[in-house]
């Protein structure tokens with residue numbers, strides 16, 4: 001994968017804790033489409049997610065494939081961290097969108113409530129969050145979120 005710029009000349013072998021996602025793989029975000037026709041065009045650009053929900057899905061997929069530049073450029077400048085720490089023992093295993101408010105082509109803000117499943121050092125867990133999104137220079141960006149029970 002061209003995004004893995006830190007592993008240039010090695011033979012194609014997935015990192016131990018990062019699943020190999022190819023353009024033909026089912027998209028990590030859970031939509032019934034291959035990655036190459038779903039979230040990858042947003043990751044590689046210049047396509048941008050047209051709704052807050054699709055941005056949320058593409059950011060989840062970016063965590064799966066460890067696309068730090070995409071995560072940073074889809075983070076609101078006011079809340080954007082300097083970098084993204086990918087925990088090598090954490091593996092994302094699935095995303096369920098529970099609810100959305102606004103966040104369409106007609107809105108400037110939106111929320112997405114989701115459950116993101118993972119294993120951390122082999123132990124399964126789940127992140128339940130309501131995330132806030134806003135438009136920045138026309139494109140949807142992640143602002144922040146509240147953890148839910």
Ligand SMILES: [Zn+2]
Nearest residue numbers: 027029038039
């Ligand atoms: Zn996707």
